[in-house]
Amino acid sequence: MKFTLAGIFVAAAAMWRAERELLLALGGVFFALPMLAMTLMLAASGFPGAIQPEQAGAAMEAFYAANLIPLLCANAVLDFGTFAVLNLFLQGGGRTLGEVLVASLKRFVPFLLISYLASMAVGLGLSLLVFPGLFLFARSWLIGPAYAAAPEAGVMAAVRNGIRRSAGLNWVTILAASFLVVLAALFAILTATALVALLGSFVSERVVSVIGYILIAAGGGLAWTFLAVLRVAAYRAASRDTGASSGM
Template sequence: MTLSLAGVLADARTLWRGERELLLPIAGVFFVLPMLGIILLLASSGFPGDVPPEKLREAVMAFYAANLLPILLANLAIDFGTFALLNLYLQGGGRTLGEVLALTLRRLLPWLAIDIVAALLFSFGSSLLLLPGLFAFGRTWLAGPAFAAAPERGVIEAFRQGWRSSAGFGWIVLLAAAGFVLLGAMMLVVVSTGLLAGLGAAVGDERIVVAIGYVVTALIGGFAWSVLAVLRVAAYLRTAPKQGM
């Protein structure tokens, strides 16, 4: 079955509804909380402050160096949550939350290898031009679901399957789906910021509004990350319908 944006979005909506009871706790613990932690870390450090644009890269590197451990732990939690959602959908229905988390933990190292390699390919491609980076992203985005669906085939075969699944215009459809979600999340952040500004004027206590803003931003980020994971599953199932899923 070929990829289409409308088809992937429709399938993702069905998948979301089918596993909401387990999906939401996973997203809350492994997406929302780590994202809130990163937001609070940024706020407490005053980043980026009054850094001029030409020194922004140096400021980012300095922030990462000063907060390496908490950032790594937050990213690890988010990666774990992403893999848990893939396993939730691609390892058969009827599993309990504990079974999904235990399965995810046992297979986490190969999954992290896939995630790191895909990120390096994207970074290398983006360092050349934007298009090669996007191409690398689109062609490797389904390697994770391929591994979750058939871990016994190994990491290399997962990349091969992901590459085959995104052939032709498939990688463009995947980019469009991911872009659709990220753009929607950005719009939600902008709208919520405006609403919170109005609330701040009414309440008169900026600290309360700022705290609410942190939580709302983390909730939006967690929701968007969850949708991206479900989209990956939907796209993979559309391109590999005979893999026993």
């Protein structure tokens, strides 16, 4: 399979169909639930509320400062779920959910380190100029799958392997693929919440809010799950495109 946008999506869709039940279980527990928790924390903080656009940055900084530990824990759960999805496909098929979780737990700390370092690099790039952050995001996206495919090789080998597979114009394809998934998820969430808002005439505002929070978490969880599958598809496609081993 060539490293193309269409090819990656076709491969990811096939993997989704093959492991749909396990993916929904992983996504529900490790993606949707922490996203629901973060959504509820954000709502409880009153953000965005009546905050003016020019005050949004300061308000978000205050929110993160006040909820740093819970947010770090939620992000760790998201990272563990991502690692579990990567292991599901890159450590051999036919495993049960319990086997996947145990294998992921044993190797999770190095993966978490990779994830945090990559996030810090992307955040720094975005704070300087948008383009460097997007470039760093795309070039680091396959490091996680590289580690999941061959954890015995170590973190540095995964960094080199992941960066190599995103060389050339591959990083543009990675960026486009992830952007399309996020855009589709945002559209679906906005559409669903708008439809739920119509229920305001029949049920209480509190019920509408709760349904909206659940839809946001569910939509985000599905998108995050598919993004993890997409990373596997991109990693495999890049391995064939570059002639490198896929770790299978």
